[in-house]
Amino acid sequence: GTVDDVKARGKLNCGVTTGVPGFAAPDANGNWAGFDVAVCRAVAAAVLGDGTAVEFIPTTGKTRFTALASGEIDLLARNTTWTFSRDVDLKFDFVGVNYYDGQGFMVPVELGVSSAKELDGATVCIQTGTTTELNLADFFRANNISYEPVPIETNAEAQQQYLAGACDVYTTDASALAATRATFEAPDAHMVLPEIISKEPLGPLVRHGDNEWGDIARWTLNALITAEELGVTSANIGEMANGTNNPEINRLLGTEGNLGEMLGLDADWAKRAIMVEGNYGEIFEKNIGLSTPIGIARGLNAQWTDGGLIYSPPFR
Amino acid sequence: MSNIEFVRTEMLPEKEPPASTVGPIGWMRENLFNGIWNSIITVLFVLAIVWTVLSLLGWGIQPTWNAKSLSECREIIAATGYTGHSGACWGVINDRWLQLLYGFYPLDANLLSAVSGASAAEILADPRAHVATPIVMILGYWRLNLAIILLFVGLAPVLIERAPRKLLIVTVLFPFIDVWLMWGGSIWGPAMAFVGFVLGYFAFKILAPIAGTLIAVIMSAVVPIIWWLFLSGSAASIFAGSPIDLTLEPVSSRQFGGFFLSISIGVVAILGSLPLGIVLALGRQSDLFIVKALCVGFIEFIRGVPLITLLFVANNLLNIFMPPGTNFDVILRVMIMVTLFAAAYMAEVVRGGLAALPKGQYEAADALGLDYWKAQRLIIMPQALKISIPGIVSTFIGVFKDTTLVSIISLMDPIGLSNAIRANQEWNGIVWELYAFIALLFFVVCFSMSRYSMFLERKLQTGHK
Amino acid sequence: MKVSDEVAIQINNMNKWYGTFHVLRDINLTVNQGERIVIAGPSGSGKSTLIRCINRLEEHQQGDIIVDGTELTSDLKNIDKIRREVGMCFQHFNLFPHLTILENCTLAPIWVRKTPRKEAEETAMHFLEKVKIPEQANKYPGQLSGGQQQRVAIARSLCMKPRIMLFDEPTSALDPEMIKEVLDTMIELAEEGMTMLCVTHEMGFARQVANRVIFMDAGQIVEQNEPEEFFNNPKSERTKLFLSQILGH
Amino acid sequence: MKVSDEVAIQINNMNKWYGTFHVLRDINLTVNQGERIVIAGPSGSGKSTLIRCINRLEEHQQGDIIVDGTELTSDLKNIDKIRREVGMCFQHFNLFPHLTILENCTLAPIWVRKTPRKEAEETAMHFLEKVKIPEQANKYPGQLSGGQQQRVAIARSLCMKPRIMLFDEPTSALDPEMIKEVLDTMIELAEEGMTMLCVTHEMGFARQVANRVIFMDAGQIVEQNEPEEFFNNPKSERTKLFLSQILGH
Amino acid sequence: MTTLTDPPRESFRLSMLIYDTRYRSLTIQVVALIGFMALAAWLVSNTANNLADLGKEPSFAFLNEPASYDINQRLIEYTSRDSHWRAAGVGLLNTLLVAVLGCITATILGVVIGVLRLSNNWLVAKIMTVYVEMFRNVPVLLWIVFTMAILIETLPAPRAFRGDNPEASMLLGDSVAVTNRGVYIPEILFSRSLGNVDFFGFFNVSLDLIAIGAVLIAGILISKLITRRANVIQAATGDRPVTWYKRLGVICIPTLLVLWILGYHLGYPELKGFNFSGGTHLRNSLIALWLALSVYTAAFIAEIVRAGIMSVSKGQSEAASALGLSSRRTMNLVILPQALRVIIPPMISNYLNLTKNSSLAIAVGYMDITGTLGGITMNQTGRELESILLLMLIYLTISLSISAVMNWYNNSVKLVER
Ligand SMILES: Nc1ncnc2c1ncn2[C@@H]1O[C@H](COP(=O)(O)OP(=O)(O)OP(=O)(O)O)[C@@H](O)[C@H]1O
Ligand SMILES: Nc1ncnc2c1ncn2[C@@H]1O[C@H](COP(=O)(O)OP(=O)(O)OP(=O)(O)O)[C@@H](O)[C@H]1O
């Protein structure tokens, strides 16, 4: 199975975007960082014990599925929407949702638009290769308003066109909109419209049929989420790993039970995964949270205990 | 009619030409201001050039080399009081030029830490904080630099007539050494691949006298293939652990990127396409109907579709065509496709060279008793290839430029990298500087190649007499 | 062979430089109507350049060239006018390979002289007959031998009914057997009284038809004389040297 | 000039067609060892084709050609064998321009006969001396005159030590002065007793060295005879006509 | 000599397969064929196995399903409910559009530059050299994205036209708007339109256009007749009558008449809402691709033209001048006819290259066939094999047709030689 391949190789091949601020981008030294990247690193840490043992493979909307299907990458952690046909027809397994997103619109404030329904006749920049162009076609058709689609391959180019006024509206997942907006010279001159025209649960995915590997990816993600829920952070994990009063924490960190063994890993797997970049909340804050220039509020992506949708099945 | 008689007793001396026809003035009258129209055009062009140069300089000369982000650039430019459209932000080049050249190829951190004293981990995190940039470039990427130097040394005997013949050894060996340098791992892998070629050579040598050239040629292809498929792997692994082994840190081709990726795809395609193109050209020229039909079909098919569709095939379909379970690297697949692409064009160029040879050359070879292969090798090809050199070089240039298309299937060539760089917080919004830098890289290489080919063309023209 | 007193070409103190190289020096030459002049001289002495100045294929920098009463200046109209009066035959014929022989001959009359096509073709056939290749009229230049091509070139010039013909080594690119064909044609022309300037080293031809032989060296006219005198009794040292080489062959 | 009784080339009832054009008709010819045969005939009569059939540059369709005891069939081995025994000189020499003279001469011995290079070079120099151009050994063909090139071509064939030499109009692409050089070489060869078939119109050569002159027309052998008889007393009308043209020149 | 005796029968030996020239070529071909078939069979069986593993039956049925995405530039009716087939059709027409436009401008530009490179004005010649070297030695993809960036960054956005004191204004009497979304030019409208005619239910063609086209063609034919008559007159009298105004007249007057009958008026673009509306919109993506392909290919064409003209020896133009032909006539009658035969074959391959390079449209979001069939359709349906094969087939057809047409033309202008 994949897990053996990964272990034999000593590296995890992880598909990411060719670049979305906050989610995945390389720095000058070629080190990748971002919200999606953190998932890759966590999985690598869980399986291989080393969060840097990851080969990041940039993919575009066009190339990502082939890369995964052909085995070129082991895990696709790139803002990919979980849809029926991708799951069933394209034969992939989504291992969970790490970001609840929805397709939104960004417009310059100066345009004086307050709702997407007022966009009749507007020129809309869309990032292609995703579900966005289909959602957009459906939305405008349903509301019987016309628009001019401008399909664009990468976020960077879409942003360039939008800023220069070559399109009135930029539409993509709201998270990417926020991320993009944050890098503007004058972010305040732009606003994200209230309409979210689709559900975009984004999550990592693996090939269909390799359940061991799917489980590892799924539960690594869940471990990050559970860690936040249980208050396990990268700061206190060393201490907690010595054993706590909370049995679930103990099971998570491998001091109790044999969950790791069931996954075919060792007992410390989750601990390592959390240690790399912290728990889900830490990852969020560090890469895209309010303290970063991107500044996305938790919103739907808050823990269920805080009224959000982030919810992990129990570690038992 | 004796009046027509005339004898000059004293020869006239040579006179200076009228001032207006020589010197700078004469030159300008001749070349810039001969006629009203020309004068007007000259003035207009001069104005246009001056305007373009001034505005480009105004944009380009900005003290932004050390800026760490686009916003910092903007501040610096605002401070200079520059009022143009927007000034150039060269910080991005300063920050990323190593990446644009070498992509994500891993640095040799151990070597750098030995030089600087910083630990390998520190080096990896930010090498240029500890070591001077030129040293990072030279030592950090010594494997790639060495590979490129070897490439030039290996090509020297082919490109330069006066290069010492001994360098031919490098020519034969450098593909294998370069593979080893670039991908790393045990040296025995490439060495065993080389052994395959040696075996093929000996198979030919031994079989040719006893079984005839045709069988020898076929066997010299079959023997290495058998070796590579079934034996070389185990042979390499036997040696791999042994003390007589040189091992470099393995690098996956996914880590290739930047201009170096363009170069490696280009070089592989160029080196691979030449022999393949020759074979195809010979096939197309042959009078064996089926062989000819197959070659024509292949050449016309490849030349009839855009490279980008072939890259789609490389990216999406090549794995489907292979036995289930095979999974080879996308860069390898791209290299294969680009090689096939270049081979089809090369075949047409070589065919032109073949067609230019007079029929008498073939007949003379026949009459001397040379068989088909010997005639090709000794008589036909040396001449045909020489004639086709300009065409071959321009095919090279075309292929090299076309390597940028791989950015469309998400490989990190310079254009692909430029998108990734622009996705970064600091450099979001950068456009021109990156494009200009990339354009310059390609221009330098392609322009030198085209000049070299012109030089060769001139030499061949005079050399033929 | 009558030579009228009318002046066909008058060259006064003409100088020409290529860059700083003084290629023609103080040329003075008067050619009368009907005169036949042969120009000889060592290679590089400026013979071709002189000839080419006369129909302004080259520009001279000093002095005057007056052809048929019209002075050659940079005035395009004058140049056009003179080129109609002056026919030229090149060493390498320079036929137009994409046109048939007949078309080669009618091209200029039709487009420059505005002759009706039929008339132009008749004229062309007339001159082709004169050069003895009427049967080749519908072939292409590539299908003819060198001698035939040169004769076509002569016919082509004649079709413009020029008053002056210039020949620049018309036979030097030909095989010996073909030289005769061409020379015969030229002799016939000469006998009709055409004004001719001919750069050639065919001494037989010079003896037979020329009124005058001009010897050039180093860009200047060194000697001129009647052919018999010129060959038998050269005055200048240079001429003697040259003739000894030429005739020594 | 001794002619042995051994048969070098035997051609029986040989026919050849180009497409539907019957180019060689019922050729019967026996050439003995050491015989020197000149083939003459008008252009297009099939002389070259006949010569080229003998070393299988062209394929015949009917009849047998037996060279040195080996029958020419489509068997490659036989073809190879015969080509080693038969040397050929072309009208346009067909030297290899990218190789020096010496390399031209050693190429086939080294690659076909597998002679050691040193030995091959010695042989080559020997034959180059024979054709009187040893000093050109390291030049390239492009640097030689036509006559020299043809002599190199002869030397190149000789280096394969052939028992039979074929010449296809070896002098017709040469200037008159060079023809002599080449003919002299050929005469020397003839004197050494080499079996030779030579297509040529050089009647002097034929008279001097040939044992037999064969006259071909329209693809058939029309007449053959000893040279003196052939020239002075031709039997066939066609031969007479042909000879009158050739000698009339 | 008509009796054909059979060649002596030789007994067949196995070694003859290799050593006998008659069988040898057969042997090689059979081996090649078997090898090829084996390779093909191997590939097909691998593909079948792999597809079976993935559970994908190769089938083109998906092309009948609704495409569900919108395309901005469509030369035929198309909505997101139309099939993938139709989306591919829209893309194909877009490919052809940019290829045709590109070939035309590249030729014009290339010829001009090629001729200017031979100019006797040193400066002009040098600048053209710089142009050629600059464009030839930088990848076309870079030029495409570069051009797009220039258009986006340097032209005003539509909103700059808004307000009482706009930053930008329309050109040519408020009829043309140059924006960074593209160029809006007046469109041609008819108040007494004849309506449309439907072709196979696949696309509509306006009857107005057909009418105008018919009149235009008739006009051109008549003008051809006039030219021919001028030729006849010239042949007869030697004087060539001046015909340009007559020819202009027969082409223009009837056309104008038809336009007037149809109620021709221009629809001007107008800033309305977010965008200009009305008028014809030439999108930036089209302009960028068109421009970049043109200037890039023009550099190659310039070299071809230059080489072609230089291939005509100097003697030819000297001979023409010596005959008194003017420089224009020399060019038309002597130089060009000879240069063309050198120029045309490489020109064909450059047209082919341009067409193939138009597939880089995806870099600027121009929805050509690679963008629709090979892009969104492939991506949304996951039918890589079928989409790519179809895509290649379409390009192959285009390429082979272009080379067939151009080769036919090439043969028709070829010179007769010995
Ligand atoms: N276009 C040119 N530019 C510079 N120098 C030239 C040019 N054409 C000719 N010359 C030089 O002018 C001199 C005279 O040339 P010209 O062709 O008139 O000689 P020529 O007497 O015709 O010699 P030949 O017998 O070789 O034809 C020569 O030295 C030649 O090198
Ligand atoms: N490859 C060919 N295909 C068809 N016809 C050919 C071919 N080669 C030669 N011929 C024809 O065969 C005839 C004999 O040709 P061949 O060259 O043997 O004549 P030849 O006697 O050598 O004449 P020449 O003195 O001109 O060399 C000619 O009519 C020629 O046109």
Ligand SMILES: [Mg+2]
């Ligand atoms: Mg001259």
Ligand SMILES: [Mg+2]
């Ligand atoms: Mg012959």
